[in-house]
Amino acid sequence: MQSPDATSPQLCFGQVRHRRLRPRENAFAYGSYYLRLPLRAMGSRGFGCRLASRNRFNLLSFVDADHGDGKRPLVEWIDALLAAEGVHDADGEIWLQAMPRVLGYAFNPVSFWFCHRADGALRAVLCDVRNTFGERHFYLLDTGAAIANGSELRARKVFHVSPFCRVEGGYRFRFMRARRGQSEHTLACIDYDDADGLLLQTSLSGLAVRLSDAGAARAFFAFPLMTFGVVARIHLQALRLWLRRVPFYSKPAPPEQKVSR
Template identity: 35%
Template sequence: MTAAPALYDVAVVHVRTAPLRHTLRHRTYMWLIDADRPPELPFLLRPWARFDPRDHFTGLAPSVRAGLDAFLAEHGVDLAGGRVLMLAHARVLGYVFNPLTLYWCHGPDGALRCVVAEVHNTYGERHSYLLHPDGAGRATTGKEFYVSPFFPVDGRYRMRLPAPGDRVDLTVQLEREGGRPFTATVRGTRHEARARTLLRLAVRRPWSTLAVAAAIRWHGVRLYLRGLPVQPRPASRRCPENHR
């Protein structure tokens, strides 16, 4: 099983093919951690990497793992203490935005039991999908959550989510009637989670989580100015402590 914690220097690409063609690219870095054992950083580095249970699931659990276990229990899944690997952005200087957090959930025998994909939008809302990937990491699920203001809540996601190793290589495609109008990929290389590595990445990608949120909003403005209509947003699913 993949060792954790680790850092991944990644390129995130969003490709929209309909009704307008548009591409978003940005570089950032993400953490792979054991959900039961978040990394313990030296005091001076803690502002650059903090994992807060308020940022995941209901935001009310005492730990990220407790929030995950409560979500799984609602869906009839008990990991019996098995290991969970979590891929996410950490809070950087008090701010975090995680468009996609992934949890690879194992049983006590080490076998993969399921994957949870937790999606956040820029309205402070979040939603989690319980997935059962095949041996290649492929899974499908119906879209149940408002993410982009330019797509309604319909269609299906086709995902390829193999657990990270020396590299991370993830794909999420939105499938609607008539085609696949949106594809997102996350690809990058693994680095040991050392203080000097974190400092190097923090210098190269300053305010990394704020930059991710800003890039998504800026590209949304560009699409709106190009005439792409905004789809109505369903009732809010905002979590009480999100982004605080």
């Protein structure tokens, strides 16, 4: 497979890890893959692949309307959101990291918009979080300056995701990218602290390759019906927690503001 470059869509193969510390310890890990798309460089063009498409059905596909506000072009939407939140210097590349649709179906528990300055420095990260109730919320991670590789970013939790966690406390994020020879490794770590301290540890790792027919075929056949499996795993883990008598909390009303920090 070809190594990725800074202007081509990428397919990343890696692993999702999740660990709950209390009141019952529960951990799992599984192989996964996701797309990383340089939105400014791509413009409106497709992927140039037979097995992976943009805005049309295929084994793997990416549909612009699944992201942003579902109406405006993606770059126009993210630029407007950043400007409204006081971020005016993220005028470099915008990398969107998300799972593709598989045979037309996708569910993204979280997608990341990595917003860079013209000099290449990471300026802000927008986390698009969705729950299984059809709701979504955006957490904007913005320090007011360039974000160093691997530095800790924080956001107060305001959005209900799991019925086994209260809406309280906050998230700690770390994002890392590293080149090793011809390969690029990415890692996103999310720790969740409730009122009693660290409760959940989650990470998503990936090894990036240029999106191609060979990569799309490998993804589709090595991880069959992956996006269907994401939803199935969410409900399976919920059942395990319920059977182990982990406290259950009713879903509160979603926050009025769609973007928080």
